[in-house]
Amino acid sequence: MSGAGEIRSVARALDLLEMMQRKAPAGIRANEAAEQLGVDPATVSRLLATLIAHGYASRLPNRHYALGTRSLRLASVWVDHLLQVAAPPMARVADSCGETVYLVQLVGSEAVTLARLASNRRAVIDIEVGPSYPLWASAAGRALLSSVAKVQRPGLLPKEPYPAFTARTKTRWNDLAGALQEAQQDGIHVEDGELDPHLSCFATPLLHEQREEKLAIAVSFDIHRSERERAMIRQALRREWRDLANQI
Numbered sequence: 001m002s003g004a005g006e007i008r009s010v011a012r013a014l015d016l017l018e019m020m021q022r023k024a025p026a027g028i029r030a031n032e033a034a035e036q037l038g039v040d041p042a043t044v045s046r047l048l049a050t051l052i053a054h055g056y057a058s059r060l061p062n063r064h065y066a067l068g069t070r071s072l073r074l075a076s077v078w079v080d081h082l083l084q085v086a087a088p089p090m091a092r093v094a095d096s097c098g099e100t101v102y103l104v105q106l107v108g109s110e111a112v113t114l115a116r117l118a119s120n121r122r123a124v125i126d127i128e129v130g131p132s133y134p135l136w137a138s139a140a141g142r143a144l145l146s147s148v149a150k151v152q153r154p155g156l157l158p159k160e161p162y163p164a165f166t167a168r169t170k171t172r173w174n175d176l177a178g179a180l181q182e183a184q185q186d187g188i189h190v191e192d193g194e195l196d197p198h199l200s201c202f203a204t205p206l207l208h209e210q211r212e213e214k215l216a217i218a219v220s221f222d223i224h225r226s227e228r229e230r231a232m233i234r235q236a237l238r239r240e241w242r243d244l245a246n247q248i
Contacts (some may be wrong), residue, residue, distance in 0.1 A: 012037055015046050020057065020067045024078045025105070028065030058108030061152040062212055069132055072105075082215075083115055085247045090117045090217070090239040097229070097234035099221045104140045106148070106202075106214035107132070109156045111141040124133050136162045136176050137169045139191035139203035143216035145204040146180050146189065168193045177199040187241070188234050193223050200225065204237050206245035215248065217241060 015037055019028050034044040048065050051057035055070035072079070082103065090101045094117050103115040110132040135141035136157055145153055154173070161171035170176045183189040191201040203218035217240070219233050 009047070012039065012043070013051060014045070016047055016051065017056065017067070017071060020071075024067055027060050027064030027212075029064055033065070034054070052108070060106075060212065061148045061156070061214075062084075064212070065233065066107070066213075069107050069110065072107065072112065072114075079114060081096065082248065086115060086217075086244060087117070089244045090115070093217070093219060093236045093240055094119045096239075097219060097221070097233045099219050102140060102203075102218040102220070104133070104144065104216050104218060106135075106144040109135060111144050111216070113134060113136065113137060133195065135162070137165055137191070137194045139189040139201040140216050140218040142176070142180060142183065142189040142191070143203040143205040143218065144214045146183060147207055147214045147216075157211075165195050166193055166197045170194065186234065188237060198223055202231075202233055202237055204228075204241045206241060206248060208245050208248065216244075217244065 016033060019033055019036060027039075030041055030044050030048060033048075033227055034041045037044065046056055048059075051170060052059060052065075052068065055068045057071070058066050058068045085102050090103065093101045098119045100116060100118045102113050104111045104113050106112075111134075112132045131162075133141050135145045145156065148156065157173070157176075162169070162176075164171050170179060179189070187204050189203045191199075193200065195201075199220055200223045201218055201220045203216050206215040206217060217237065219237060221229075221233065225233075
């Protein structure tokens with residue numbers, strides 16, 4: 001490719017990022033992007049594939065394309081709105097259970113942390129984007145996976161057996177489907193030592209019928225917490241999730 005061609009490709013990629021920033025968090029369709037750029041859909045598909053490969057774009061379950069993990073900070077308006085709305089309920093959950101609370105979003109095929117509030121830093125919310133968690137092995141990931149249409153879920157997962165992080169990691173679809181089914185009872189997804197043998201996590205999706213993006217709130221805690229303490233964490237999440245989902 002010539003130097004001029006390389007510069008043109010970079011310019012188009014930057015234009016794509018700006019489009020996804022303006023459309024955040026809903027994203028754009030490839031045909032819409034091609035029309036705005038004045039190029040054919042095949043060119044846009046190649047640009048998007050490159051951005052996805054490097055973490056700067058992601059493909060949503062509804063076939064829209066949105067900012068990826070490495071460019072999510074560009075969506076400052078969206079992230080700022082989330083933090084304004086989420087900070088008070090996150091603080092209340094942290095106060096209730098004395099644990100770290102996370103706000104996560106489905107980005108591509110990962111659960112990406114948008115904000116974190118530690119119980120010992122109640123006045124400070126960490127807005128560093130990341131880390132990300134696997135959908136099959138984390139409570140936050142399964143909460144997000146549950147908010148996607150059933151027919152789309154397998155496409156967000158790797159081939160079986162899924163990578164194992166501990167001896168407790170669910171590596172088969174049947175086991176994962178069972179965990180998703182069990183969580184339907186009260187909306188709380190449970191992770192016990194599947195990513196870290198010393199940690200457990202509860203998470204619940206922030207469902208809203210008029211919003212395409214997938215969000216969840218999660219609480220991580222020591223795996224040896226008592227049943228009474230676990231019940232308290234569940235109660236704190238159930239008390240806050242519905243209002244938070246509606247406000248966002």
